[in-house]
Amino acid sequence: MKVILTYGTFDLFHVGHVRLLKRLRQLGDKLIVGLSSDDFNTLKGKQTVMTFEQRKEILLSCRYVDDVFEESRWEQKRSDIEREKADIFAMGDDWAGKFDDLQDITKVVYLPRTEDVSTTEVKMMVKHMSLEKQLEIVHLLDMVKGRIAEL
Numbered sequence: 440m441k442v443i444l445t446y447g448t449f450d451l452f453h454v455g456h457v458r459l460l461k462r463l464r465q466l467g468d469k470l471i472v473g474l475s476s477d478d479f480n481t482l483k484g485k486q487t488v489m490t491f492e493q494r495k496e497i498l499l500s501c502r503y504v505d506d507v508f509e510e511s512r513w514e515q516k517r518s519d520i521e522r523e524k525a526d527i528f529a530m531g532d533d534w535a536g537k538f539d540d541l542q543d544i545t546k547v548v549y550l551p552r553t554e555d556v557s558t559t560e561v562k563m564m565v566k567h568m569s570l571e572k573q574l575e576i577v578h579l580l581d582m583v584k585g586r587i588a589e590l
C-alpha cells in the first residue's frame with residue numbers, strides 16, 4: 440500500500456482543495472492529512488474562519504482523505520512521515536523546494552495548485568461583498584432619511 444502524506448490549513452473548503460486532494464490521492468492508496476491546529480495557524484500568522492474540529496470533520500468527509508491528524512509545529516513533519524510510513528510527502532507547488540530535506544526518508548512531490556481559486560481570494564471576495572452590502576444599507580438609510588425629511 441502506497442501512503443501519501445500532505446499538510447495544510449484547509450479553511451473555507453473549496454474546489455481547489457478538492458482538486459488537490461484528488462490529485463494527491465491518485466499518487467497512492469491512502470491519503471493522510473496533517474491539519475494545522477488553530478494555535479499553529481496563529482503562529483503562522485493565519486486567521487481561520489473555521490475551527491480545527493470543523494476543518495477536520497470536512498476533510499474526513501472527503502472521499503479522497505483516509506485520515507487526519509493535528510499539525511502543531513513545523514518540526515514534526517519528519518517524525519510524522521516515519522510514523523505514518525509515508526511513501527510520498529506531497530504539497531502544493533507554492534511550497535516548492537521548502538521540504539527537499541525530507542527526500543532522505545521519502546519521495547517529495549510538489550503539485551500545481553488549482554488556478555483562479557484560493558482561500559485568501561475567497562476571504563477577499565466575502566470581505567468585498569460585505570463592504571458592498573454595508574454601502575447598500577447606508578444608501579438605503581440615506582434614502583429613508585430623505586423620505587422622512589420630505590414628510
